[in-house]
Amino acid sequence: MYINAMASLEEGNVFTCSICLEKFTSPKYLPCLHTFCELCIASFISSAISDCVIQRKRVYFLCPVCRRENYPPVQNISAEEWAKRLPTNYQLQAIADSLAKQSISKPVFCESCRDNNEENIATFRCKQCQHYLCETCCTFIHQRVKGFSLHTIIDLRKSKFQNDLIGGQGLCTDHPDKEITVYCSNHETLCCTFCLTSKHSDCTYLISLDEINVEDVKLHVDTLDGETQKMKKISNMAVRKLKKNIKGLNLEKGQILSKTAEKIHGIKENLDALYSRLAHSLNTTHEETISKLTLFLEKLELFDKNLSKVSRVSSAVMDEGNRKQMFVVLTNMQQLISDQMKDLSAQRKQANLAQLKWNAVDAIETLANLTKLGDFEYVDQPVDWVKQIDRHCRIIANDANPRELVCRGLKMKDMNPIRILPGLSTGMLPKI
Template structure:
């Protein structure tokens, strides 16, 4: 409450003199200042002349342009200067009431549509509907479009000001004047029941033979019918307010459910994304292990074959050297060469067979591990995920996503 009082006090202070407003006036930008303060402030700005326009009298208009002390918006004071600025009567009244110790907020009525126990002070009053609205109810129940676009909305403070002034004027008017006939200028004194209208003594001739009553008794006689209709209207009005409250509750429920479902979707998305990231990392780790092992085995086969190739190259060179030697040397070395070469060829062929077996086995492993796209499917139940697993083969991991399941093939 202290903070509210302090804020309200600050709202009643002129931003130029830093004192409570004295005879506040309003600039076109809707900012208000003391008349004396803005007059002194305007003295800092020069007068300017407007260019003569076609069809003018030949005289140049002289006016003064000032910048708003708060928002710097340009304002033309016109020929009257500061005296031509409109007074802010509403602000002046609030200052007067606040200075006298009256709590302005206590007079502001509550919203007509809010639920019992959750009353909120009204911010607007519709002069056409006769209903007070808080900010939420105004946006939902009284949008300024369509047929409601023509309705006049005023602030709650403005309504209080109008109510006070109109009430006083009405009371003064009633105390000083009595309704009179427009034709004869005489006060009304009788009520014609067949015609259902009030008349003066000058109208009696026109209503000869009609049943007449004095105005007080006629008013009392007609009040029950009006009261009955008033009660019926109040009943229907109450039902309308109840319906509006129900629609308002429904709208809030829609907003709450949208928020909750959005959170569920985001949560499910993060869970699914986490599962897919885990599958990705698991798959990459498995690929790295398998292909690293296969690369080592392939390198070992290559090195063995490379050594055998070098040995065969050496034997081929020795054979060519033996063939190119003298006959005696050829005959002396051919026997040993033939025996040695046969043993080496036998060993090389055996190694080649072993390496070929290893190569074929390794090739089969690599070809068997083909890269295929993983299947991601949304199913209603775990049973449907199991049926999918039986249909496609392989491991299926069902991940719960809100009321459904995200079935991902390949996650172990």
């Protein structure tokens, strides 16, 4: 039996490009030994070349980190070719690839066997003891001992959705070795019995997950899944349109520059300065516009990825989970979507499509007294995808709210701490 186990790595900034602040892609290093993504340094060099041309200076660029000067290997080289000729940092790439491979599946062994210097793959897990067990130990030791006979045993071979649960397979975030058994309406959070003597000792609105109606929680999870699917359709559409918009803007930008370049052929001396000025202004504004669109695109793609996860987990827990697991999934998925929605809402003003407009000067033939080649403008086309998504998010908040679920048909004054766990009095609560 295998589970996914990712090693915890403290990488700092070693594997992060200082330009894009992301993990390196095709890392290239400068003579000063500072490393950057090939595309990032190419874009940086391109801006530097444009500045040098406008200022009629020798072409060069400064290292983004240490400001050391770098000159082209040959004359009239493009920024892309210059970046491509920079040496690749194979050592850094190899280390990053090696660390990435640490996220492989590792076997889980029976803890009882391991205590006796044996190694057998675990196929069961006791929810109360939090122990992984092989079939032999589970059958002949754990289940036949009177003290363990009432414990709940999970067959790891059948729990397909377990590894997808957020927050550690129904375990308490404050006490990772304890199972979630209680919902606190005061704090709107899940907790274990140990939490009741610490953070929730003064809370009065507590309820055991065992008391939640299974049909109600199914209805809530079904609402979560349904609204998630609707949000996923909207986000998918937004991603497609943004990608198409970016592609179109890139094409239009290229057409503007190429057509302008054709017209300035033959009158090079005067038009070189004008074209360089236009190219620099257009490239700068274009990069800002594309950066804004790309930033929102990345957030939408992350939101779309999380929606896929919510959908997958919701479907799985509906098919195979018990009511506790369904409630845990409902709570965590609702929180995940709520957090993502806050992030999208903060970027609502940037969630627009852009349109590149170009007004060329009519009398280009009379270039002697020209001061500019034309005007361009990126025009926002409002499309409030966030509002559409938020409509479904509000439905989830209202119709799939864990607090509403546990309080349904129960007056708040009746939610006494003694009802926390069936058969468990407050005097039997664990001591910290």
